Amino acid sequence: MPNGHHLIAGHWVAGETTFQNMPVTGPARDFAVGTAAHVDAACRAAEDAFPIYSALPREVRAAFLDRIAHEIEARGPAITAIGTVETGLPAGRLDGERGRTTGQLRLFAAHIRSTNFLDLRHDAAQPDRQPAARPDIRMMQLAIGPVGVFGASNFPLAFSTAGGDTASALAAGCPVVVKGHPAHPGTAEVVAEAIDAAIKATGMHPGVFSLIQSPGREAGEALVQHPAIKAVGFTGSLGAGRALFNLCAARPEPIPFFGELGSVNPMFLLPAAVANRGEAIAKGWAGSLTLFAGQFCTNPGLAVVLAGPEGDAFTAAAQTAVAAIGPQVMLTEGIANSYRRGADHVAAQAGVRELVATTCTLRNASPYLFEVSGEDWLGNHVLAEEVFGPLGIVIRARDAAQMLAVAQALEGQLTATLHMDDADTEAARALLPTLARKAGRVLANGFPTGVEVVDAQVHGGPYPASTNFGATSVGTLAIRRWLRPVAFQNLPESLLPKELQGL
Known part of the structure; x- marks a missing residue:
């Protein structure tokens, strides 16, 4: 059972005040409220650990990541048990997410066993060059320092305590201070126990990882403002993220x-694909839109289809498919309330027609489906904003030019999808430059839920999908966020980092 304490540099620390988790079933449990003093202690320990941890051989850090994965797996049943109670997510989903979490840790362990991520470069000296000699310059990527990480509400494992931000930062050589999400503090604590066990088993400096729990703003604000913290990773709402960014x-x-x-992840349905398989696309969309109550950042909330008989048939099929999906438990009552408010706000907009209207109570969410013309969507920015939950909008574009106008009016997105057949190639070619400019990942004939953790993945996009369009929070490229290039000019070979010696 969770002890309700913070983990700060190898010690479980209580607090003067507590908050309670929000279980779907069973009694609530008390957890210590983190303060600026707790954050300061964790950040100071991380700064103390940094010169030691970042200087470790890459193989030692890789073995540490592998050991964290092992310790998480050893606690698998306990993690699933408390995770299902706190989040309402089914056991199968949490088991799968735990596998993704340990897979990420092992992926980064394998990644740093190679030197590719260091981007090693060497321009040899040219002492005889005229009119001036050229110095010897060697460059590599080095860890930036302690990193602050915020746990996510919708991924209690893969984007939280030992998730992708933590795994990539530790791989880079950066100690991590995690601010746990109050939606699942017990889950965070069990995972922190696994990391602590790995620290002790491998002899790491205890300041390499700390977990601070808190339901309020004090700990989070103290973390991003602490002078020891050199970068922050965050997954969450636009409002909270923008405040921390500022x-x-x-x-x-x-x-x-x-x-x-976050993102509305638009889909553009081209005419031949709709004519040939519109019903199948509609069913697939309903499943992706409502997957786990629409609480993925990649649930596709917009479907753009041309007006006309084929578009009518697609919309009718989507209406039938979405209406058949029953209520699901959301992560917190607050998220459920926000979802209901968002649905009511969309329904109240001019030109919006309800296709599937439901009644949501307590922590449950049923899907909503709306329809709007291209003109009305283009004239109302509210309809382009994310509603976190299983809410979809069908946009009926007048023609191909208006479909392109919809694409051009979008803000930055995590994903954009083309549903197309061979006959749609030229129409897709006209849309693709805009979609590539707007989104971090462009798909064809698929659905964006389900983010592969691979080298080539990009999970990010232009603002407001993310605050840094050049970064990704999924895939091995995520390690670049915690590194900075350093050039060494004319240094003796013996003083160079090992990876640059003999280059």
Whole structure:
């Protein structure tokens, strides 16, 4: 059972006040409320650990990541048991997410066993060059320092305590201080126990990882403003992320804030694909839109289809498919309430027609489906905003030119999807430059839920999908967020980092 304490540099620390988790069933449990003093202790320990941890051989850090994965797996049943109670997610989903979490840790372990991520470069000296000699310059990527990570509400494992931000930062050589999400503090604590066990088993400096629990703003604001923290990873809402981003920018020493802030993930349904398989696309969309109560950042909330008989048939099929999906438990009552407010707000907009209208109570969510013309969507920015939950909007574009106008009017997205057949190639070619400009990942004939953790993956996009369009929070490229290039000019070979010696 959770002890309700913070983990700070190898010690379980209580607090003067407590908050309670929000279980779907069973009694609530008390957890210590983190303060600025707790954050300061964790950050100071991380700074103390940094020169030691970052200097470790890559193989030692890789073995540490592998050991964390092992310790998480050893606690698998306990993690699933408390995770299902706190989040309402089914056991199968949490088991799968735990596998993704340990897979990420092992992926980064394998990644740093190679030197590719260091981007090693060497321009040899040219002492005889005229009119001036050229110096010897060697470059590599080095860890930036302690990193702050915020746990996500919708991924209690893969984007939280030992998730992708933590795994990639530890792989880079950066100690991590995690601010746990109050939606699942017990789950966070069990995972922190696994990391602590790995630290002890491998002899790591205890300051390499800390977990601070808190339901309020004090701990999070203290974390992003602490002078020891050199970058922050965040997955969450646009409002909270933008507030933290502003704090990072306003520091005496501004630091990068890598925020993944959500997306409506539009789909563009081209005419031949709709004519040939519109019903199948509609059913697939309903499943992806409502997957786990629409609480993925990649649930596709917009479907853009041309007006006409084929578009009518697609819309009718989507209406039938969405209406058949029953209520699901949401992560928290607050998220459920926000979802209901968002649905009511969309329904109240001019030109919006309800296709599937449901009644949601307590922590449950049923799907909503709306329809709007291309003109009305283009004239109302509210209809382009994310509603976190299983809410979809069908946009009926007048013609191909208006479909392109919809694409051009979009803000930054995590994903954009083309549903197309061979006969749609030219129409897709006209849309693709805009979609590639707007989104971090462009798909054809699929659905964006289900983010592969691979080298080529990009989970990010132009603002407001994320705060840094050049970064990803999924895939091995995520490690680049926690590294900075350093050039060494004319240094003796013996003083160079090992990886640059003999280059």
